[in-house]
Each structure stands twice: as C-alpha cells, then as structure tokens.
Amino acid sequence: MRRRKLRKPIAKVLHIVFVFFVLSVMYGLLTSFLHKDRSEVEIVEYVDPVYKHPYQAVGFQNQANGLAMYEDAVYTSSIGIDVSEHQGSIDCSTLKQQGVSFVMVRCGYRGYSEGILHRDGQFLANMDKVKQANLRRGVYFFSQAVSVEEAIEEANYVISLVSPYDLDLPIGYDMEYVTDHDRIANLTREEKTAIALAFVKQLREYGYKSYVYGSSWWLEDVIAMEDLQDDVKFWVAEYGGSVPGFVHDFEMWQYSEQGRLNGISTPVDMNLLIKRK
Numbered sequence: 673m674r675r676r677k678l679r680k681p682i683a684k685v686l687h688i689v690f691v692f693f694v695l696s697v698m699y700g701l702l703t704s705f706l707h708k709d710r711s712e713v714e715i716v717e718y719v720d721p722v723y724k725h726p727y728q729a730v731g732f733q734n735q736a737n738g739l740a741m742y743e744d745a746v747y748t749s750s751i752g753i754d755v756s757e758h759q760g761s762i763d764c765s766t767l768k769q770q771g772v773s774f775v776m777v778r779c780g781y782r783g784y785s786e787g788i789l790h791r792d793g794q795f796l797a798n799m800d801k802v803k804q805a806n807l808r809r810g811v812y813f814f815s816q817a818v819s820v821e822e823a824i825e826e827a828n829y830v831i832s833l834v835s836p837y838d839l840d841l842p843i844g845y846d847m848e849y850v851t852d853h854d855r856i857a858n859l860t861r862e863e864k865t866a867i868a869l870a871f872v873k874q875l876r877e878y879g880y881k882s883y884v885y886g887s888s889w890w891l892e893d894v895i896a897m898e899d900l901q902d903d904v905k906f907w908v909a910e911y912g913g914s915v916p917g918f919v920h921d922f923e924m925w926q927y928s929e930q931g932r933l934n935g936i937s938t939p940v941d942m943n944l945l946i947k948r949k
Contacts (some may be wrong), residue, residue: 721916722921726747727747730744732914738771740914742946752773752810752943752944753776754812755936756791756792758896760937762801762936763936764935765804766909767805767807767934768805770934777811778792778814779833779834780814782815782826784816784850784853787816789826799811803837810840810841813844815845815867817847817867822867822872827871829879831893842905843875857887861893869903881905882905883924885905901921907930908922909941910926923946928941
C-alpha cells in the first residue's frame, strides 16, 4: 500500500510533463506555419483544362430585325447561315439585304449507314450564288468516319471539292449522331477525338483552317475538347437562349435551327460569328 501511494504523485507529474510537451510542440508547429512566408506555401488550385471564352453576357443582344449580335470593347459579330441541299435553291441577294454576311455551305458528307462519300447536291450552285452576292464563304463536311484513315480520306475529299474556290472562313467538321445505328455509334470518346484531329490536321497540311462543330453536349462530353483546342476553333450549337450557356472558348455560335428568312423556303440554321475588332 505504501509503495502505491508513493508512485501516484510521480505518475501525475510525468503525465503533466508529457501533456505540456505535446502542447508545446503543437504550438510551435502552428506558429511556424502561420508565420511562414506565403511564397513558400504550396497552394493547389483546380485549373479547367478547356479554355474559357472571353465574352460578356451583356454583349449579346438582338438587332432591330430580330437577328442576334455581339458587341463589346474588344469583339464584334456578324450574322450568317449554314445551308445544304435540304434548303433547296437560295437567293443570296435577298439574304444579304436582311443582314446575312456569310454562308457556311455543306460541300459533302459520308453516308451514316453505307459510308460512301457524297458531294452535296447544291454545293456548286450555292458556292456560285454566295460569291455573286459578295457574301463571305465557308464550307463544312458531315463526317461519319470510323477511323483515322477514313478521316484523312474525308479531308482529302473536301480539299478536292474546295480547291477551285477562295474561302473566307475555316472549314467546318461536323460529326453527330443521326440514328441509333450510325456507323459512329460504337466509337469511344478517344476514337472520335482522334478522328476529328486527323481531319483538321490533314486540312492544315494544305493551308486550310478548321472549325469543329457540335452541340455543347457533344463538345463537352462526347469528344475531348482539350485535345483539339490548340488546333481548331469551335463552332457550338445551342438553341433557345439569348445568351449561350456554353462557357468554353468558341468563335461561332449556331443559335437557332428554325431561322426564317426571305430567300429560303425552309427553316435555316442561324449563326453568330464573333471576332476581334
């Protein structure tokens, strides 16, 4: 009994000393961190790998004729349409009078089932009409390539179609789903991205610039934008709002698929091209 009574005070003292030591060490570490030079502290921030666009929401407006526009201190815009054989014969002079300044003409497409390359039925006529009306010309191609080799084949086919013409705008690359049984239905995200990149790089070899076209969903989720953004500009399709919800960098906005203009008997896609002043 006596030996136990003698050890209790010693145990308490040792416990107090230990607690004091631990608290001292913790205080020292905390003080050292708080007084540490901020330049020595590693700050980890999340960086979105896809570039953001520089446009301000207040810059998007509607003109008196109902067509969209964008204007700020750095950027301005112009209105255009994209057409194919589905629009039939178009009157470009009448379109110009309504504020249209450029036309993206479909030059051709690959069949989504059989995979055969086709020239658009109105390509030749549309290119001549756009030129005669002194409107700026661009073209686009509808792709259903299932390999890098087919993408290069498509690019070479486009080059053969457009080589007789002077183009004022980049060539658009349009891959999208048409049915549940498209040739491209089973491609992975990486495969679709590689195909798009092969197409635009082949065009670049011959001096042509490119747009990669797609809905915001397609560009953000179906392909990897970050693997393409250093090689191309994006042409995004997003409908139903006066301001695009798409936050990533783009140069052209297809803001409606139901445009109604004199000179075209069918609904037409409306596009806003935004460029530096």
